[in-house]
Amino acid sequence: MNFVGKILTVLICVLCVVFATMAVMVYATHTNWRQVVMGDPGGFPKGLNQQLEELKVEKANVEAQLLAASTSLKEEQVMRRDRLTQLETTIDELRLLRSQYETQIQNLKTSEGQAVVTMKSTQETLAKLRDEVETLRRDIREAQQDRDENFAESVRLADLLQQADVKAKRLEGEKIALGVDVTRQRDLLRVHDVNPDQDPAGMLPRVNGLVMAVAGSGVVEVSIGEDDGLKKGHQLQVYRTGGGENRYLGRLEVMETAADRAVCRVMPKFRTGAIQVGDRVTSKFD
Template sequence: MNIVGKIFVFLIFVMSLVFATFSVIVYATHTNYRDEILREEAVGNKPLGWKAQLEDLQRLYEELQAQLEDREDKISQILAERRQAVAGLEAEKERLLAQQTEAQKNYQDLRQLHEKKLAEVESTMNDIRRTQGEIDDLRQQIKRQQETIDETFAAMILRTETNNQLQGEVKRLETTNETLTDQVARAKQLVSFLSDGEVTLDTPVDAIDEPPAVEGRILAVRKRDKDTFVELSVGSDDGLLSGHELQVFRGARYLGNVIVLQTNPDRAAAIVDRATRKGPVQDGDRFESRRATQRRI
């Protein structure tokens, strides 16, 4: 074999290596489009198959189409209500126009009546002049009455001083009444506990101050700085008082305690105790007292 043949053999060997390399690269970068289309779950870095993505997009399209139809129905209903309201306003406009016409007619009648009354006033002025003499006599009587009024005024001043003293006494009694009202509320709570058998006459006072067996829902949540305030669905009619402590749950999960700040007959305001908080409190969370928990157990 001469040198030219050797060169061709070497070139054939080199080209074989090049084509073999191309084959390996093509195989490594080959995409299995059947797997790309029919893959039902995402595997590793491979996403969900095209067919599954298309089905998801179709379901999303159907949901959006249903929402669009629902919105269109609502818009049609609103437009119908608006048209009905406009018709009512047109009828009200016609009624007001009729009232305006009637008012203009009444104005003309009142104007004629006014002219008639002016004539009567002139006649009355003549009568006043005749009664002027009678007024002079009445002035003498008024002078005598004024003396009587002065005496009455002096007596009224004395009564005013007495009234001021009585008002001070009333304020003192109102303060006493507020104190007694709070005591009556606690007494009612004690009577309720005694009737339910939750406490006896030997129960310590600290145990009586605990909230009664109540439970309800969180109606609203308001955050201010680091504190969280909540509105409760029960109030003083259920035996709640300021300072009572309640437990908050979401399902079976304990979220912490809230402390009652203010009560109304059917509502109460409370603050979340940061020392016992185990999670964020939301609208709709359930709360109950320890007595309610013990009664349920």
């Protein structure tokens, strides 16, 4: 082998490694968009359709909670207003009662014998009134605190509802875009005569090679193998070039594969001529 032949051999090896690397990268970056949208039945993670349905259910639950909270808040406000009105009425009554007691005290001061007893009774009554007023004030503060907490809860639920609605709209848009993309990819596969529902693992890639050896029992060895995607059961076409024309010789069925070699059986039904070393093989004709 001369120097030029060695250079060509090294160049072919480098190109084979480059093409094999590119094929691995393309396969690694492939995404099954149908599975992303539809999901894996009984598997994880869930598809976008399932996530959208769950978000719709979550949105409905949040809306129901918001409605219940709003209704409860309105009822609570009415009850608190009624309670405040009653408390204010009670305070007015107590103030009137206290005024009456004070008047009585002034009247009782005219009598020395009854003044001490009346004063003590009045002081006790005033102490009770103060306790009652303090209790009423505490009840008012608690009512105001409950009102503020209910209002904050209603605001929080409204925010959750808004977030769920925005997320649902975003997922709906992604679903539509993915559906359009899946349709376009399926149409593109059909244009290239590829069944989009076929398992990619069973498809034969477009490869070309040469017949390296021919046995008398209808068995030949070709220069392509597992590294080129060839598997047992795949079929190859054999043809010979010469005189500016291609002559079809027959079809081969792969029996065994190695990294860069494969042993094939000549299919008698499709054989149209004698196969020789150097004849070309291909998986698909252009």
